[in-house]
Amino acid sequence: MKLKAQLMQTLSEAQAPRVGVAAAAREAAARETASQSGCPLCGRVGHQIVHLLEPVEIRRCGECGFVFARGGVQNASEEGYYDSMGGYEPFLEAKKREWYELFRDLAMRTPGRRLLEVGCARGDALAMARQFGWLPCGVEVSRDDAAYARSEFGLVVHHGTVETCPFEEGSFDAALMWSVIEHIADPLPALRACRRLLKPGGLLSIHTPNADSKVARDLGPRWSMYHVPGHVSFFSPSTMRMALRKSGLEPVQLETGLGSRPVNIDPKARMQFSPRRVASYVATRLGLKEPLREMIYAMQPKLREQGEFMAVVARASTDEKERG
Helix, strand or coil, X not given: CHHHHHHHHHHHHHHHHHHHHHHHHHHHXXXXXXXXXXXXXXXXXXXXXXXXXXXXXXEEECCCCCEEEECCCCCCCCCCCCCCCCCCHHHHHHHHHHHXXXXXXXXXXXXXXXXXXXXXXXXXXXXXXXXXXXXXXXXXXXXXXXXXXXXXXXXXXXXXXXXXXXXXXXXXXXXXXXXXXXXXXXXXXXXXXXHHHEEEEEEEEEEEECCCCHHHHHXXXXXXXXXXXXXXXXXXXXXXXXXXXXXXXXXXXXEECCCCCCCCCCHHHHHCCCHHHHHHHHHHHCCCHHHHHHHHHHHCHHHHXXXXXXXXXXXXXXXXXHHC
């Protein structure tokens, strides 16, 4: 019995390193496979790992510069990814003023009023859009959120991805992808689907983090927008323009904020005195905000595209070949 126990211990000790080696080999093979998969924008194989957020790698394409996540990533379009995630309500009040300004701006850009929101969540933004005469529809990957938008607001919402939605080609005058495209691992098919659903000359509005921002460069792997596995695609102004043009969409406006200002979801905090908030309010009321911004950009042109977040407006091609 003693001899048998010794043999079993020896066998176990001999196998343990092999198990460890096998696991390491599998991990290395997975990383090799990821490195050999093409860039989502240009298809180039082989990329530089710029940040390692185990088990996720943040990679940069050596050809086009697109930054994306690989390894341990669940695509936001997968069934059940967002279902019952919770934590949505506290952001509503903080976002409503922003939505109001965005809808007002968009309404001045196009006479049409058929609107599609990709990633409409529970439909709160689309419900607000009605105030500006929009006729809203939505697409949402969360079954629970899509059902809520239908029952609470009476919205027409397709549960699924924009690539699979049943709306007819050329149905919409404008489409929104607000805080959405960074969740999509393969963004070109989604952008092309938006272009297909827009009328010729229709508008696509995108809001997404700027991977080429000063704060992203300064913080490196600690940048809060490297929120993996949820965020998987990280655009810069140059890669955004490239992706749009590859999808039959022409960028007509691309702006970034001058700096980083996280949303504070505490209602009390939003009521507290802040010199920055007061200065911003006064400048807006006097019509000086945009002139002051342009003055700063004129003095330091590089700041124009170094803000942490991008606001993009693109126009759907009127060329049938590009649309096809």
